[in-house]
Amino acid sequence: MNDFAFYSPTEFHFGRTATDDMGSALSAAGFKRSLVVYGQGSVKRSGVLDQVKGSLTGAGIDLVELGGVRPNPDVSFVREGIGLVRERELDSVVAVGGGSVIDAAKAIAFGVYYEGDVWDIFAKGLPITRALPIATLVTIPAAGSEASASCVISNDEEGRKVGVGGDAFRPRFAFMNPEHTFSLPPYQTAAGVTDMFAHICERYFSGLGTVTVTDGIATSLMRTLIEHGPRVIEDPEDYEARANIMWVGMLAHNDIAGCGRGLKPGGRAGGWESHGLEHEVSAHFVEVTHGAGLAVIMPNWMRYVWPADPDRFLSYARDVFGIEPIDDTPDAIRDAIEIAIDETQEFFMSLGMPSSLSEFGIGEGDIETLIGTLEKTKGARFGAFRPLDMDDSREIYRMSLMPHEPNVWETEEEHEA
Amino acid sequence: MNDFAFYSPTEFHFGRTATDDMGSALSAAGFKRSLVVYGQGSVKRSGVLDQVKGSLTGAGIDLVELGGVRPNPDVSFVREGIGLVRERELDSVVAVGGGSVIDAAKAIAFGVYYEGDVWDIFAKGLPITRALPIATLVTIPAAGSEASASCVISNDEEGRKVGVGGDAFRPRFAFMNPEHTFSLPPYQTAAGVTDMFAHICERYFSGLGTVTVTDGIATSLMRTLIEHGPRVIEDPEDYEARANIMWVGMLAHNDIAGCGRGLKPGGRAGGWESHGLEHEVSAHFVEVTHGAGLAVIMPNWMRYVWPADPDRFLSYARDVFGIEPIDDTPDAIRDAIEIAIDETQEFFMSLGMPSSLSEFGIGEGDIETLIGTLEKTKGARFGAFRPLDMDDSREIYRMSLMPHEPNVWETEEEHEA
Incomplete structure (x- = not known):
């Protein structure tokens, strides 16, 4: 810590x-x-x-x-x-x-x-x-x-x-x-839940190892969103669900979910990579709601960076989604992590969030525009979990242009195999 | 909420x-x-x-x-x-x-x-x-x-x-x-961990139903104590464990673990029954460290009150100790709850805490002394999870005179049966 x-x-x-x-x-x-x-x-x-x-x-x-x-x-x-x-x-x-x-x-x-x-x-x-x-x-x-x-x-x-x-x-x-x-439209509700989830993740994936007390709070907040997010989409006047989400939104960003996870002593927790990448998107395309941008960027950021610290992503898979690798081979570890990342994206999609930037009409030709101001704001290299240079960022933007196809498992056995 | x-x-x-x-x-x-x-x-x-x-x-x-x-x-x-x-x-x-x-x-x-x-x-x-x-x-x-x-x-x-x-x-x-x-003696360390655990429990068992966000924080803090408590007893200079415990101690009592669990709107979470009962013990017997008194009183309070809300205790069993009833019969539910309460007491004992008030030379003859000032401080009836009158309190004090014998399971099968 x-x-x-x-x-x-x-x-x-x-x-x-x-x-x-x-x-x-x-x-x-x-x-x-x-x-x-x-x-x-x-x-x-x-x-x-x-x-x-x-x-x-x-x-x-x-x-x-x-x-x-x-x-x-x-x-x-x-x-x-x-x-x-x-x-x-x-x-x-x-x-x-x-x-x-x-x-x-x-x-x-x-x-x-x-x-x-x-x-x-x-x-x-x-x-x-x-x-x-x-x-x-x-x-x-x-x-x-x-x-x-x-x-x-x-x-x-x-x-x-x-x-x-x-x-x-x-x-x-x-x-x-x-x-x-209660009167918040479903899309804005979903974008809000996504933003909260991202605030917790940015701190959770700070590039430090385990901080039991803080990680326990962080993962419990994420599980609360996974439980109550779908409830408010289903019934916008579900007071308990609205209340849980509202309070998590505060806790996700007042820093209690990052205590002891700052990379430098005294420093703020997290490298804020997904936020950094997303801010360029909504700065240039003002119709992109911040949370909707994050729903696309963050899972792709995860797919790009997890090999830098598989153990951290295994903790995430276990403590947020209850996913364990079937054994300790590299393949099983990769599978567990990729399923957890897919689950993350599919959670956002289940709330009504997009899975690709192309849904906003953003294409290959826009990437250099994003990179141009990203470098101005963040410098040539930024982040903490795994520092990203502009080529890394290009690749994450590129991955974010492709829609995500949820896996459909035929049977439970097939899923587990 | x-x-x-x-x-x-x-x-x-x-x-x-x-x-x-x-x-x-x-x-x-x-x-x-x-x-x-x-x-x-x-x-x-x-x-x-x-x-x-x-x-x-x-x-x-x-x-x-x-x-x-x-x-x-x-x-x-x-x-x-x-x-x-x-x-x-x-x-x-x-x-x-x-x-x-x-x-x-x-x-x-x-x-x-x-x-x-x-x-x-x-x-x-x-x-x-x-x-x-x-x-x-x-x-x-x-x-x-x-x-x-x-x-x-x-x-x-x-x-x-x-x-x-x-x-x-x-x-x-x-x-x-x-x-x-680092230099804190084991006994005082253990009493501190017990006090923290009790602060969280008093709020968790407030007599309200589930408050997902707050319950998630509460149980994650309890699990952190269960993980790191034994580590500091084993190695008093384990910085990570000391740090986790120190920060949990704050979170256990700044009220973040009770938000939305107040019985009256705006009210403080919890009925503070174990604290109420224990304060009389350490007021009359000043050699009793508050946490050591709680290590005895709280499990016995749990044994006495759980039938008032078995569902709440089942959540406790599941989310803190990973204990599920084997089926939904009353016997299985009782067993799961009693095992969780035993686990609670055995956790305190494993840190070096007493399991009975008789270890302090307190006997049957002292109970009326405790009851006398308890009634003065708390009134004839107090608490929230299940209000306690002086007869209830007498019985909990009486139960607290008996040492707890940890269950020793011969085999894993026997434990599960």
Whole structure:
């Protein structure tokens, strides 16, 4: 187990009455004049935004609204928010929505303390030590941004999507009512579950050996998604399943699933290879939902890298899917690992996720575009489990163009043979 | 899943260099004049106290020392600490030690804000909304007090031991170096592991049904203890095992293992029956280490209450010990559950824990003494999984007087039959 720091100071209010708690909790914490950030109107239509505003103004908090965050939020929105906070002298930011809304709110919250253009912080990786207090009302469980130290913003002009990290902008509060996710369309639900699963995997496959306590948490979270993901697709108003998924989404990304798995002492767990590869896809093809991109990229990344540490993938096969190799020959080991990777991809597909980038009209001819900005963002070599250079990345993108054909086993015996 | 709040704002520095971080972290957080609380001298002998003092004074923090906390700390020590903080106008408390030291530090930290006698807070269950900031350097992993909302203090005059709860006194910082636990004697190590296991069980057996995400975390933590507990008894300097146990100790009691398992919406998970029964034992017989008392009480509590919810105990048998009933007859179900409970007790015994209260010279004649103060502290009926009245409690104490004889199976077939 490597040395680590862990700090997740967010105060969670989880359940059916969570939204009602907002006003009194934020007022007690000193929120007086808040910027309320939201997305493209679904929280207006559902009435959730009115509920939030009612709770906050009822507690005497003044509000300035800024709607319109789109998926993969552009830095221009962040600039607008920073301008509003400065002009109206606001003291806090309240995000109502999913990861894109929360990330936009975070960038506003720390961007106000930077005198230059906020994109510098992303482009130059400037350290972030200060942010306005942030509260979130989560309506799309996926990114885990409600408790994470991550913030990802796009820059359309440059065709880039860049993430930064820092404890200073972890939200002070997260309010989470699973009922608010009942109306989430199946595709977005599935993309969210995939993103959570990927957040756990990126840490699990950090290139370190076993860390029993953390691995046990990680694999239990993955099994929870495998159990409850199909339930919400089947019945979108299954409260228990929605609640389990919502809470896993937070745990998948507040770093509890990575403690002790940082490659450097004190470092963040994981090489974030699949996220790195996917970010280029959704930066260039904004219609690709991040989770849907991951559903394609991550299994192919796994197929490409597993030979670097078969033991780790055997643990994954056993602890997540209950798959054991039939003996200890290289063939049996390879089979067990490949079945586990197929199971991973087929889990995503069972939720309605794509299995190839070609479903988005992406083809061979686009790969060099992706590689161009990937190298700019990640450098010539990146990752931890097995460092990837641009040729490796090309190959993973290429594999990701091919649809996956699920194996159909005739009988159980055949499967086991 | 019931509604819940979760707030664990402690900043953890975990690993071989954790102690060195103390001065700069506390200084940055505004600690200027700290009361340093410690126990009966082992941190002096080991040099850990000097290391802490060096780091703090090196960062310009003034220190006032108060040593001498004993196991099951008495309220008189807390009063002394409160007096010192007031007299010397200190702004923070630093605890160097285990749960008793940290609990004493907590009581001092919130006691300074109460004008009357600090015992009132315990005796009357007064709400606690404010405390001085607390930092801990953990040398005995067991109580999980480094991140918990609990504080247990004894009152020798009254022969009582009472716990209070509150987010206000969760420590601001916890510094955890597994190497500091290498010199912990086997008995204390084992008592710590038992206490952790019990913290998880109290939440797991809260009387609610399944909460997949939380139950998955809980059982993975229990399995981690079962794997690494014997390793540290075998080799006290096994860093990985010490590290796993230390981190589980925190997770077992910061409430992450109870989210959604509170019986009332927003309530704390678990009925804390075994802790309630044990606290009377170590209050009257101060030579009984809390964990050793639990090693006896908890398995007997399990034997007494499991019929109230066999399904829950079947999940426990399966997910913690891999035990399945051979069929779904009542006999097979009972057998599986009883084997799992025996395995629990034999796990504690394998670490060197006692199996009966008679090993401490406690006999039938002492039961009414325990019942007398139990009723005063807990009321005539307490608990959640299956509420216990004083007759139930008498019976569990009585069962706890008898040593457990581990089953010896002649052959594997016989075991399965």
